[in-house]
Amino acid sequence: MRKSYRVKKEQEFQRVFETHNSVANHKFIIYQMQKPGQKHFRVGISVGKKIGNAVHRNWVKRRIRQTLLEVKPQLKTDVDFLVIARPSADGLSMAETKRNLVHALKLAKLID
Numbered sequence: 001m002r003k004s005y006r007v008k009k010e011q012e013f014q015r016v017f018e019t020h021n022s023v024a025n026h027k028f029i030i031y032q033m034q035k036p037g038q039k040h041f042r043v044g045i046s047v048g049k050k051i052g053n054a055v056h057r058n059w060v061k062r063r064i065r066q067t068l069l070e071v072k073p074q075l076k077t078d079v080d081f082l083v084i085a086r087p088s089a090d091g092l093s094m095a096e097t098k099r100n101l102v103h104a105l106k107l108a109k110l111i112d
Helices: 010-018 054-074 094-107
Strands: 022-024 028-034 042-047 079-085
Touching: 010 028, 010 042, 010 079, 022 094, 028 094, 042 054, 054 079, 054 094
Parallel strands: 042 079
Antiparallel strands: 022 028, 028 079
């Protein structure tokens, strides 16, 4: 993802968290905040230390990013959202990651 598609700063993460607008499934939690007039969505990815060491966390983040790239045309544009991986997301195949993340995005109504 290009930098313009990312939520990177701590203040921006906190602003999205404070909206308390979240949905979850067994593998992922999605927090979202509406931003009318925004050109495209922005996403922040958080993978905690309960997932494992840095290798496992980066592996999970790469799979999340790839899934988001594949569903990018279907995502709403006027929103900032955070994807938080739960510990059970470790060890998922790419297909399982995509299925679970798309399910969470549909619950959040970010995908039609």
